[in-house]
Amino acid sequence: MKTIFITGASSGLGKATARLFASKGWKVIATMRNPKKETELNSLDNIHILELDVTNEASIQKAADAAISIGPINVIFNNAGYGLTGPLEAYTEEQITRQFATNVLGVIRVTKVLLPHLRQNKGGLILNTTSIGGLVAFPFSSIYHATKWAIEGWSESMSFELAMHGIKIKTISPGGIATDFMSRSLDIGNHDAYTSLFNKWLASFNNADSPLQFSSPDSIAQVVYDAAIDDKDQLRYLAGTDAIATYNNRLKVGAEDFRRSITKGLFYKD
Template identity: 35%
Template sequence: MTMQTWFITGVNSGFGRELAEQLLSRGDRVAGTVRREGSVDDLHAKYGDRFWIGHLDVTDLRRVREVADAAFRDLGRIDVVVINAGYGLFGAAEEFTDEQVVHQINTNLLGSMQTARAVLPHLRAQGGGRVIQISSVAGLAAYAGASLYHASKWGVEGFTEALAQEVAPFGIEVTLVEPGGARTSFTGSSLRLSEPLAAYDGTPAAMVRAFRDTQITVPGDPVKVAAKVIDSAAQKVAPMRVILGSDSYQEVTAALRRRLAQVEPQHASAAETDADS
């Protein structure tokens, strides 16, 4: 197997950490970013120069460019970029503070967009590469109590699907990954909840409070998810989407069928607004 070099945002925990460990253990090089210094010292001690670390908060858009430029400068060619950093903010839409709204969008959406924009000049210059955007089942299906998280992930989906068409002429291929629930630290360090309003007690939006109040078992195995993401990078034609988890498949297909059922009956009435020929 030919050694590859990967750039991954958010390698301190969750899917990012699992990806880094699997790639390093098989002999690849990884440029990983972390917000908290020292959080991946164990990996650096074990793998040395094959593990490059950049300190990055993706809400600092200028810093995103600086870290991406440094990684390509220090490592040369980077074969695969995985845009992974992010977190989940849940609650009813009116429960969030303005600061929470801005930070969620800045992290999940603008941070992802800027990471892609920062690496594209380098990928074009080297004649191609692969960009893998970690999205979510929440990028294609929607649930009460997750409106702001959906706003960030649906934005990522639209941006990434259009981006794939823009960069294809340069030999750059793009994939969206939509995992379902996985047994990572997401419900710990990567999950934040709004301050609840009593008005929403007993409503569908309040269901997300169970993440904080109870232990919910989800089906996804992060080791298997990371392995599938790695496998997708080896496909000769990059898949536009990789659905991971039986829950993700069920929720996504159900959401798409509901959407078609809402749209298809309007075939005739939609044409009524066309200009007369």
């Protein structure tokens, strides 16, 4: 029985992935900040729940030690993260620091702590949830994009040093996911100098013409599962029809024309 270690398993993609892998006969180590609030995963077979705050180094080490004591880990799924939207001038220092601590340093630190375990087992796979926002950029998400582009670049660089130990690394880049991302998992900053345009940007999430259309968590979890078992030498996996269409459009028209199309009003139609 193979084992997957998942961060951010309390909701959305993390929870859907935990359910799917467990249903496929995998042992699942589902981690989250508040295990006492979990009422679904703890009733399913093959799932072990551990407390983990990816912004706390002691918590990471404790969860890693507990996970390894359960048995060999085959796949690490770095999924914990959240969105931050708004103009740069609106963000507090705490918001910026917390975004990087969760979306970037959390991924790096969890991987670093568990990497010796994978090396000792002479193989394994690291999966990182990035976003279509790690491959393209939209307005009012500069810090979020910075974190996701960081993980894309970090993952590509890591692929070289991991290969010598038989370890693979892959990124999962979803578009919109129909979860509570826009409420529970989204931090917002606003500034008077940008209010009008920013409000139009937020309204675009409910626009049928927006390139960001929401896929179910289960459909994105299937991409995660496929990436885990396909044994391909492939770094990036787009997930969701909107992510695929958006990225293909960027490749087709070129990065500069794609950027200019947004500037001309892709999301700001009256």
